[in-house]
Amino acid sequence: xxxxxxxxxxxxxxxxxxxxxxxxxxxxxxxxxxxxxxxxxxxxxxxxxxxxxxxxxxxxxxxxxxxxxxxxxxxxxxxxxxxxxxxxxxxxxxxxxxxxxxxxxxxxxxxxxxxxxxxxxxxxxxxxxxxxxxxxxxxxxxxxxxxxxxxxxxxxxxxxxxxxxxxxxxxxxxxxxxxxxxxxxxxxxxxxxxxxxxxxxxxxxxxxxxxxxxxxxxxxxxxxxxxxxxxxxxxxxxxxxxxxxxxxxxxxxxxxxxxxxxxxxxxxxxxxxxxxxxxxxxxxxxxxxxxxxxxxxxxxxxxxxxxxxxxxxxxxxxxxxxxxxxxxxxxxxxxxxxxxxxxxxxxxxxxxxxxxxxxxxxxxxxxxxxxxxxxxxxxx
Numbered sequence: 001x002x003x004x005x006x007x008x009x010x011x012x013x014x015x016x017x018x019x020x021x022x023x024x025x026x027x028x029x030x031x032x033x034x035x036x037x038x039x040x041x042x043x044x045x046x047x048x049x050x051x052x053x054x055x056x057x058x059x060x061x062x063x064x065x066x067x068x069x070x071x072x073x074x075x076x077x078x079x080x081x082x083x084x085x086x087x088x089x090x091x092x093x094x095x096x097x098x099x100x101x102x103x104x105x106x107x108x109x110x111x112x113x114x115x116x117x118x119x120x121x122x123x124x125x126x127x128x129x130x131x132x133x134x135x136x137x138x139x140x141x142x143x144x145x146x147x148x149x150x151x152x153x154x155x156x157x158x159x160x161x162x163x164x165x166x167x168x169x170x171x172x173x174x175x176x177x178x179x180x181x182x183x184x185x186x187x188x189x190x191x192x193x194x195x196x197x198x199x200x201x202x203x204x205x206x207x208x209x210x211x212x213x214x215x216x217x218x219x220x221x222x223x224x225x226x227x228x229x230x231x232x233x234x235x236x237x238x239x240x241x242x243x244x245x246x247x248x249x250x251x252x253x254x255x256x257x258x259x260x261x262x263x264x265x266x267x268x269x270x271x272x273x274x275x276x277x278x279x280x281x282x283x284x285x286x287x288x289x290x291x292x293x294x295x296x297x298x299x300x301x302x303x304x305x306x307x308x309x310x311x312x313x314x315x316x317x318x319x320x321x322x323x324x325x326x327x328x329x330x331x332x333x334x335x336x337x338x339x340x341x342x343x344x345x346x347x348x349x350x351x352x353x354x355x356x357x358x359x360x361x362x363x364x365x366x367x368x369x370x371x372x373x374x375x376x377x378x379x380x
Contacts, residue, residue, distance in 0.1 A: 011133040016286030050098025051285035062093035097145035107141035148194035156187035163188040189235030238286025252282040
């Protein structure tokens, strides 16, 4: 029986079926299931936005709904399940990169409907105000940003003429943007995360094809190193860390919008398939919230059914083995499973924070979805 997760991934908004979406799904890593949440923003859907988490709140910054390029910003309170408006940015920003550092939210680059931007603004939640900080060295829309070692890294993107292999970081102490060595690949519609004191930059579009490649930057040696390729090429997708693994979520593969989810295990340098989202979409945001007091509202409800499904899979596997001459394997497997159920502790009685990360490793393989695609915007 899957235990309660300590952390939950929220996948919000995106582009699917030729329109922007306001849908919210959460990923229950213990059950390996996506859960549809009935808490869409009443202000309407948006895609190509950026998000950041402060506490139990997800800040949704800028974006596009198919008609309007937004400078507006919304906040989802995951405890109260309510949306609220905060102060708008100085600029409209679609394809914006967003990250958090020291309690401040940074909106980096993007596209205002006319130009690719190098401008950057910083939001102070205590004053509900945006302030302009020094611009990047490069214009970047469709880039990605994250925070590593008290610096903000902006990677890849599109400048209006070409996809970029450049990257740079902002140091709030010096108030300066500084270039770092170029990536191995040009990457627009890319995603990046800080993981184990390194910068992981994954997927994207190189101007010709969607990428399955990924690379990591070591800030100590100032070098880039390739990691194992994903199982699915993708751009404009969600990327988030949970259970000490990197999850790639949804996106566009060059032909269609996808719902595929896969996770990267650094110890073995491999990608493993996880359960697909319920909705195909690209240009979504993915955020991890830890320690939610109401996490039961966001996890898979039918855990008894999951246990029965697992029992049926074990039975089918055992019967297949028995049919090829492995004796009473089915009876042995059922007996072992029954003993495991006898030893099961209710989730209410388990301190899930003590559970080993290894128990969350996903080992089953999901076949690729055949769900249909959606329109993909040319500048990506």
